[in-house]
Amino acid sequence: MTQRAIRAPAMTFRGDPFHLAPGEALQYWPDALILIEDGKFLRIDDAESGLAALPGDVALTHYPDALICPGFIDAHVHYPQMQMIGAFGAGLLEWLDKYTFVAEQDFADAAHARDVARRFLRELLRAGTTTASVYCTVHPQSVDALFEESVRFNTRMIAGKVMMDRNAPEALLDTAESGYAQSKALIEKWHGRGRQLYCITPRFAPSSTEAQLEAAGRLWREHPGTYVQTHLCENQGEIEWVRQLFPERSSYLDVYDHAGLTGPRAIFGHAVHMEEEDFACCHRTGSALAHCPTSNLFLGSGLFRMFDAKKVERPVRVGLGTDIGAGTSFSQLQTLGEAYKVAKLGGHALTAEQGFYLATRGGAEALRLDDRIGSLAPGYEADFVVLDLKATPLLEFRLSHARDLAETLFVLVTLGDDRAIRATYIAGEPVYERDRAERFVYP
Numbered sequence: 001m002t003q004r005a006i007r008a009p010a011m012t013f014r015g016d017p018f019h020l021a022p023g024e025a026l027q028y029w030p031d032a033l034i035l036i037e038d039g040k041f042l043r044i045d046d047a048e049s050g051l052a053a054l055p056g057d058v059a060l061t062h063y064p065d066a067l068i069c070p071g072f073i074d075a076h077v078h079y080p081q082m083q084m085i086g087a088f089g090a091g092l093l094e095w096l097d098k099y100t101f102v103a104e105q106d107f108a109d110a111a112h113a114r115d116v117a118r119r120f121l122r123e124l125l126r127a128g129t130t131t132a133s134v135y136c137t138v139h140p141q142s143v144d145a146l147f148e149e150s151v152r153f154n155t156r157m158i159a160g161k162v163m164m165d166r167n168a169p170e171a172l173l174d175t176a177e178s179g180y181a182q183s184k185a186l187i188e189k190w191h192g193r194g195r196q197l198y199c200i201t202p203r204f205a206p207s208s209t210e211a212q213l214e215a216a217g218r219l220w221r222e223h224p225g226t227y228v229q230t231h232l233c234e235n236q237g238e239i240e241w242v243r244q245l246f247p248e249r250s251s252y253l254d255v256y257d258h259a260g261l262t263g264p265r266a267i268f269g270h271a272v273h274m275e276e277e278d279f280a281c282c283h284r285t286g287s288a289l290a291h292c293p294t295s296n297l298f299l300g301s302g303l304f305r306m307f308d309a310k311k312v313e314r315p316v317r318v319g320l321g322t323d324i325g326a327g328t329s330f331s332q333l334q335t336l337g338e339a340y341k342v343a344k345l346g347g348h349a350l351t352a353e354q355g356f357y358l359a360t361r362g363g364a365e366a367l368r369l370d371d372r373i374g375s376l377a378p379g380y381e382a383d384f385v386v387l388d389l390k391a392t393p394l395l396e397f398r399l400s401h402a403r404d405l406a407e408t409l410f411v412l413v414t415l416g417d418d419r420a421i422r423a424t425y426i427a428g429e430p431v432y433e434r435d436r437a438e439r440f441v442y443p
């Protein structure tokens, strides 16, 4: 039994701030004592009572100018695209052909995949992200590389091999049968191994035949507890292409629904151009959406309608995605800054409370992991981030004028980035510390 104690201001969510009055969903401790045992939270108390009850032999770390929150959750990210972030000038379909499909071919080389997976996990941790739903490439070795590195850090990752059997370069294609067989072998190898979870990953409707989508649906039914991720209604040209490729289906989402790819643990990226019936289908089936604001702005895809998705009469689960490499930042703080602007252009004000919820507990609910991550609560896995409220001179000065917690959180969303991440803890271990000589340490 190993115990560790952390003292700092801390916050977590007890409910959904989209559906509760301001301040009601958030629990805040101005000075908390967090006790961790064997990788899980044992207790969170006010420091005064927590310290009085703390056994003398337990290591105590104090972060006075900080704020602890649950580790950030990235509901949609492509690790192979780390090498082509910031590719100039194109909209979605041209961007895929010109940049993405070129980069992804490099992952036939397992050594390249291992190198990028190593860098990727470190970027996530530097950004305070402790769980992500990750697209690999069509190559099974790209999945091995990602999970092998995740096992080293003991992070909870969801990931899978991209399935594509048409409309991509020959070198990136599998077939309905080989995509099924390779994904099945990867499920048997990785799903439930330590903290790793497998995600069946048909890239998007235009790059899979109906036969491949049906095989993906069958595989999902045969392996309860696994995930499905794909892209949905990102761009008008893409939507029109889906209409032409699947004339017998009533909508883009109906293509997936028909193949048995909707339901709890299905995560649809983007969902920018949604009809009411699409949101209703997500609500009915328990499917989740990943909002990727930096990507949607970068590619010029459009504005996600968060407040439509979260409508109280038929709420849809929504997580926050960076969508690296169409997205432009690993930081969920920066991603939230852009989510605020996207909502504002749609006539809504996304509060920082709502934003932090999306990046933590809301993401966990979207990924159906809210019984074990996304909250600071006894029994939960102790993945958390230490935010530095004095990370930059501007942040320190601005926050010295903040009147309350809501303002502090909103300024963090507006000004914060990876510099604000002082430390990232995985299952109670400080695997990343910004100011330590050796920043990254395997637990």
Ligand code: GUN
Binding pocket: 078, 092, 096, 100, 203, 204, 231, 234, 295, 323, 326
């Ligand atoms: N649609 C299909 N593939 C992709 C991808 O890699 N990135 C984005 N943003 N959209 C996609």
Ligand code: ZN
Binding pocket: 076, 077, 078, 231, 269, 323
């Ligand atoms: Zn994507």
